[in-house]
Amino acid sequence: MLDLPPIPDFHERSWALFLDVDGTLLELAEHPDKVVVPEGLVSLLVRLKNSLGGALALISGRSLASLEALLGETGLDAAGCHGAELRIAGTVKTFAGADTLVPRVAERLARRADAIPLAMVEVKTHSVAFHYRPPALDPGQARQLAEQALAGDAARFRLLAGKNVVEILPSDAGKGRAIACFLDRSPYAGRIPVFIGDDVTDEEGFREINRRDGLSIRVGADGETAARYRATDVAAATAWLDRLVGAAAEREIKQVKR
Ligand SMILES: [Mg+2]
Structure with missing residues (x-):
């Protein structure tokens, strides 16, 4: 089985990060209303977003309203209802009808x-x-x-x-299409995309990422996947994101020193 990829090199390229929520950032619960948001998760996401020049979006099966109820008003870009609703730079776009x-x-x-x-x-x-x-x-x-x-x-x-x-x-919605929509515009356009998800419904996202030579990462050991990498569990995925934000911060320090 494939492991997590090395932390992307911030010196060489710019990255865009797409993250599923339930089962990826949050442990699954018996009912979606019962999930627990770990302390520090929202601040980690905001730090990541800032270190990626804003190129971070949540790609969830939850509605945008449900994401906001869960995480608070984070101001993060997001695709809700598997991409049937998109919030990009504060503007919500939905599929007509x-x-x-x-x-x-x-x-x-x-x-x-x-x-x-x-x-x-x-x-x-x-x-x-x-x-x-x-x-x-x-x-x-x-x-x-x-x-x-x-x-x-x-x-x-x-x-x-x-x-x-x-x-x-x-019929026009889906996580792959949602990711493609973000990558069409600033600040996502031209960056190498990373997508972390855990479910069958994330597979379209992994395929979109693979087409663009990005990093596709599936959380959990079970299930066939198109993802090129695996994270053992939510804790491993979160630890990888922690290291990612650390690497980005290190780069900023070096730039300041230069
Ligand atoms: Mg999920």
């Missing part, structure tokens, strides 16, 4: 899933997450239910399978 279509699809899905034990429809601002637990439902059956719920709106959405979840996103 999702806000009206999402409740409609969620309602149809909730009706179908009503009698299934441990199944839950989570309505986010611009996407829907259908959570289920085998054996009441297997991945194929869950996908089928989600497909049925799309009905006449199928062309406007795509389905994305995660761990015990089917995400229903606007």
Whole structure:
């Protein structure tokens, strides 16, 4: 298995950092509302952002509102709902129509899933997450239910399978596309991208990073991945980020001395 990459060299190139949140920066909990934000995490992210000239974005399945409730008003760039909402330099961009279509699809899905034990429809601002637990439902059956719920709106959405979840996103959204969107603009453009994620839904992000010869890092030892590197767990990923911010600070000191 591949290990974490060496700390990128700040002397040679400029880097852009993309970070998934749950399972990457935060330990997973039984329910997304129960996750704990470790002390020092937000300040680490802000220091990283500053040392990267602003080129840091969170790339999450949570909505932007949920990220803000969790981390506070960090002012960080972010993609919410798997890229269905983007906040870039304080401006929020969303995929047109999702806000009206999402409740409609969620309602149809909730009706179908009503009698299934441990199944839950989570309505986010611009996407829907259908959570289920085998054996009441297997991945194929869950996908089928989600497909049925799309009905006449199928062309406007795509389905994305995660761990015990089917995400229903606007057809143009996805973590890979979100990362590409950031890399099209300043301060991200022209930098070498790094993306750390932990889930099946992060794989599109890893492939986008690989196409650009960046560093793709998957947290956790399980699951096939396109990522070129692995971090054992959340603690290892966080420690790597700590060293990254340390290396950036060292470079600044050297520049000042010059
Ligand atoms: Mg995750």
